Amino acid sequence: MTITQLAVTSTVFGWLNSESIISACRAAVGAARAEALAQFVAVAMLRRRNGEIPVETDSEALARFYMAAVQGMAVQATDGVDGDTLGTLVDFALQAWPSHQPACD
Template sequence: MAMGRPREFDIDEALDRALHVFWRKGYEGASMTDLTESMGITRPSLYAAFGNKEVLFRKALDRYVNGPGGYVRIALAQPTARGVVEQLLYGAADAVTDPCNPPGCLSVQGALTCGDASESIKQELMARRNAGENDLRERFARAIAEGDLDAKSDAGALARYVSIVLQGMAVQACGGATRDDLRKIAGIVMSTWPPANAPAES
């Protein structure tokens, strides 16, 4: 049986390049020519390796989550709700203004530029953001149960609040906001963060 011709490009490197194209131009704005030229491959090679543009974008999203967006996973593992939010906000401020990457957040920018023709991608991005907000809600609910947050705190509202701030920071970064600008916003949020339950008197 004849062996298939081996790939003549590095999959991980090509995916990193595709990630940056999608990040800069959004899903719809990234043409197949943009992608193949940046990845250094032909269209047949792209289809053979990734299937199609939509599959490539989903793989790029996964790579973003495990790469530039990895601060989210680190934040959720912090031992206190305050630590979670602090890591999220300052991590986001650094990530969305990293000079090594395009400004903003891939998942936020991708959704903003999706039209009717890319409804499945828009829904995918919305589902991922909703899942992230739900992870926060569950983490804050745990903090309430453990006494780390006041029992009257609303876990859902806090999760929505933090999510909105994070999305706003990403949009502002695309508009030219600097790392210092966004870190100041993070500081304001932390200055108003609800206190933990006071320890019970013995």
């Protein structure tokens, strides 16, 4: 590594380790996660209102479960897990979606 490359690398790492940059990134990522969670909750509530899932379903818990599944799959994809394996995980996650069971007469 040349002295110029070393200086640039040192500057970039110093910039990336800046507390204000780290705080801004955390805030932005946190806001994006909160928005995604709110969207998941809204979908669950809509499905509950439409009778597609049981009325007693906890919309926020359901949303958090699927957020955890999506985040876990994102980590696995980053680690190089192949698409077929991720597809299998999606299939398993969808099996956990509550379904409305008609009442037996």
